Amino acid sequence: MKGLAFRKLSRTSSHRNHLLRNLVSSLFEHERITTTVAKAKEAAREAEKIITLGKRGTVQAGYGARGYLYTQEKTLPKLAELAQRYSQRPGGYTRIHLFGNRQGDHAPRAILELVDGPNDLRLQMTARAIARETFNRITKLGTDSLREGRQFDAATLEQDERFNEVTRTNISKVVRFGGMEAREKLVELAAEHLLRLRATAALEGQVRVDDERVASWADNRPRGRLLTKPMRGHRPWAGQERADQPPPLAGKTKNSVIRLGKGVFAKRQNYRTAPSMPQYARSG
Missing domain, CATH: 3.90.1030.10 (Ribosomal protein L17)
Incomplete structure (x- = not known):
C-alpha cells in the first residue's frame, strides 16, 4: 500500500x-x-x-x-x-x-x-557460465588450444573478450571487493566445472536419437507425424544451438529460446508466413 x-x-x-x-x-x-x-x-x-x-x-x-x-x-x-x-x-x-x-x-x-560468502550463489553461477562458454568454444573449434591449468587468467578475467558481455559484468561484480582471493576462488570453481563438463560429454556423448529405444518399441511405437523421438547424450542448455534444430524463421538471424525449446514442433510453418486464405466477395 x-x-x-x-x-x-x-x-x-x-x-x-x-x-x-x-x-x-x-x-x-x-x-x-x-x-x-x-x-x-x-x-x-x-x-x-x-x-x-x-x-x-x-x-x-x-x-x-x-x-x-x-x-x-x-x-x-x-x-x-x-x-x-x-x-x-x-x-x-x-x-x-x-x-x-x-x-x-x-x-x-x-x-x-x-554476498562474498564461501557459498555465494552468484559466484558459483558466474563460474559455471565461464566454464560453459569455454567448453562451447572448445567444442566449436574442434581442438583444445588451452593448456591445463591455464584456461583462465585471474588477474584480467573481466577483460577477457572471449566471454559474453553479461558474463564479464558478473565477473566484475563478484570480484570487485573480494580481491585476489575472490578471483582465485572464481578460477578454481570455473576450472572444476569445466572438467565436469568434459567428463560428462565424454561419458554421454553428443545429443543423438536413441535408436535402441526406438527399436524396442516394435509394434507399440507411437503414431503421428509430429512424434518427438527420444534422445541420448549430453542434454543441451536453454538457447543452445544444435545441428538437428530447425532453421530460423524468415527475417531472423537466429532462433529464439522458445523456438529451440519447441524442437520438432517448431518445424511447422509460422502462421505469419503461411499463405493467406482466399478472400470471397461479400454479398449485399
Whole structure:
C-alpha cells in the first residue's frame, strides 16, 4: 500500500519485530535463508543496518547489535567476521534470488544470502557460465588450444573478450571487493566445472536419437507425424544451438529460446508466413 514506510507483513508490531530478528539471526548464522519475497526484502533492510553497526566498532553500536540478535553465542562472533569481510564495501551486503512459489499457498519465495560468502550463489553461477562458454568454444573449434591449468587468467578475467558481455559484468561484480582471493576462488570453481563438463560429454556423448529405444518399441511405437523421438547424450542448455534444430524463421538471424525449446514442433510453418486464405466477395 502506498504511503507506508515498510511492510507490515500482516502482523502486529511486536510480532513483526520478533519475526525479523529471527530471520536476521538465522541469516547471520547460516549466511543463506529461504523465505517469502516480502519477508526477505524486510529482513535484508534490517541485516544491512546491523552489519553497519558491527562495522562501526563502538560500544554503543555493539549494544545495539547485541540487543537485536538472537542466539548471541553464534551470531555475535559471526557479526565480527562480517564486519571484517565488508570493511571495504560501502553497502549492499545482502542479495535476493527469486526461488519460485511455495507449495500450498503459492506465495513467491526468495533466497536471501550474504554476498562474498564461501557459498555465494552468484559466484558459483558466474563460474559455471565461464566454464560453459569455454567448453562451447572448445567444442566449436574442434581442438583444445588451452593448456591445463591455464584456461583462465585471474588477474584480467573481466577483460577477457572471449566471454559474453553479461558474463564479464558478473565477473566484475563478484570480484570487485573480494580481491585476489575472490578471483582465485572464481578460477578454481570455473576450472572444476569445466572438467565436469568434459567428463560428462565424454561419458554421454553428443545429443543423438536413441535408436535402441526406438527399436524396442516394435509394434507399440507411437503414431503421428509430429512424434518427438527420444534422445541420448549430453542434454543441451536453454538457447543452445544444435545441428538437428530447425532453421530460423524468415527475417531472423537466429532462433529464439522458445523456438529451440519447441524442437520438432517448431518445424511447422509460422502462421505469419503461411499463405493467406482466399478472400470471397461479400454479398449485399
